[in-house]
Amino acid sequence: xxxxxxxxxxxxxxxxxxxxxxxxxxxxxxxxxxxxxxxxxxxxxxxxxxxxxxxxxxxxxxxxxxxxxxxxxxxxxxxxxxxxxxxxxxxxxxxxxxxxxxxxxxxxxxxxxxxxxxxxxxxxxxxxxxxxxxxxxxxxxxxxxxxxxxxxxxxxxxxxxxxxxxxxxxxxxxxxxxxxxxxxxxxxxxxxxxxxxxxxxxxxxxxxxxxxxxxxxxxxxxxxxxxxxxxxxxxxxxxxxxxxxxxxxxxxxxxxxxxxxxxxxxxxxxxxxxxxx
Numbered sequence: 001x002x003x004x005x006x007x008x009x010x011x012x013x014x015x016x017x018x019x020x021x022x023x024x025x026x027x028x029x030x031x032x033x034x035x036x037x038x039x040x041x042x043x044x045x046x047x048x049x050x051x052x053x054x055x056x057x058x059x060x061x062x063x064x065x066x067x068x069x070x071x072x073x074x075x076x077x078x079x080x081x082x083x084x085x086x087x088x089x090x091x092x093x094x095x096x097x098x099x100x101x102x103x104x105x106x107x108x109x110x111x112x113x114x115x116x117x118x119x120x121x122x123x124x125x126x127x128x129x130x131x132x133x134x135x136x137x138x139x140x141x142x143x144x145x146x147x148x149x150x151x152x153x154x155x156x157x158x159x160x161x162x163x164x165x166x167x168x169x170x171x172x173x174x175x176x177x178x179x180x181x182x183x184x185x186x187x188x189x190x191x192x193x194x195x196x197x198x199x200x201x202x203x204x205x206x207x208x209x210x211x212x213x214x215x216x217x218x219x220x221x222x223x224x225x226x227x228x229x230x231x232x233x234x235x236x237x238x239x240x241x242x243x244x245x246x247x248x249x250x251x252x253x254x255x256x257x258x259x260x261x262x263x264x265x266x267x268x269x270x271x272x273x274x275x276x277x
Contacts (some may be wrong), residue, residue: 031072032065032091034108035238039267040099041092043226044069045240048088049219052079069093081107081114084183086198089116089223089240106228107180111226114260116175116185117242118150119220119249120194121207123169127151129178129265130188137182147178148188149264156253160210168210170197174224175265185221196221197249218250225261 032044046052046065053066069077078100092112094100106112113220128150133143154172162168171194177184186202189195195204198219199209211220227237239260240248250256 002068004084030063030068032068033240035090035240036236040096040230041094041103042073043090043092043238046083046088046223048086048092048243048245051085052083052091065091069070080104081180083223084186084219085223085225086219087116087221087241088218088246090114090226090238091223092228102231103228110178111229113225113261114176114223115225115264116177116184117153117220117224117246117257118173118175118189119197120171120173120189121169121197121204122194123155123171124150124152124173124192124194127265128192130192132188132191134181134184134187140182144181145179146181146184146188148175148185149178149266150175151262151264153258153262154253154255156255158210158252162206168207170207170253172250172253174261174264178266209253211249214248214252216245216252218243218245220246220249222246224257 013079032046034042034044036043044065051061052065053064054061062149066077066079067148073095075095078094078097078102080094080103083089092103094103103112130148130150132146134146135141135143145194151174152171155169155172156171157167157169159166160168175185181187183202186196186199190199190202195202195207196219197203198208198216198220199221203219211217222241222242225237225239227235229235237260242257
């Protein structure tokens with residue numbers, strides 16, 4: 001049982017021709033799909049399970065997106081933002097320090113719009129702004145302001161009893177982090193008691209098992225779309241389609257995505273925890 005707010009699932013938009021097409025046809029198994037490519041920057045589609053770069057959290061891992069991308073493009077790359085290992089989707093990189101610096105300023109000024117898809121427990125409000133300070137992760141205890149805007153795209157239920165109710169409720173959200181804190185969306189959804197499905201660190205183990213029993217083993221957070229402006233004022237936008245396992249989760253409820261991201265709240269009252277079942 002579900003209700004939806006959108007038409008068919010969006011397809012990946014074709015990146016600019018020539019250079020991008022060359023990499024999309026790459027026979028290398030470890031090449032990442034290219035969503036946008038020009039002389040200064042690229043956006044690729046990172047698969048879930050691939051770490052972006054080496055860090056203290058790598059724990060012996062040797063396969064990193066940064067290394068793959070240097071080999072794929074045959075030139076230095078500068079990653080412009082982070083994606084958690086378990087998160088899939090749009091990852092932006094620059095090919096020179098000047099572009100990296102310019103895009104970094106845009107990201108700091110919130111001029112690059114990042115939209116994620118998330119499946120959570122419970123049915124949150126139709127839209128909201130989660131305003132809750134977060135620390136910087138392990139070894140960085142200082143808390144800083146953090147905001148995440150979200151919009152409810154669809155609701156659904158699984159026929160499995162929960163918290164005294166005959167069914168378990170879940171929702172599909174479009175989320176946009178308005179700051180860049182460690183695991184921000186994951187921790188903010190936990191803060192409002194609408195835990196992200198598949199999150200083994202900040203999620204709800206019982207709900208995670210419900211999805212694993214139905215063939216969905218990944219964390220259901222996907223960097224769906226990016227929109228930005230280049231130095232000449234031209235505006236660009238790309239989308240990364242969800243992978244097969246994320247689509248399997250959508251199919252459990254008959255959910256469909258809008259063709260493009262919807263408008264999200266940018267200011268106003270923060271969402272208060274209301275719980276989910």
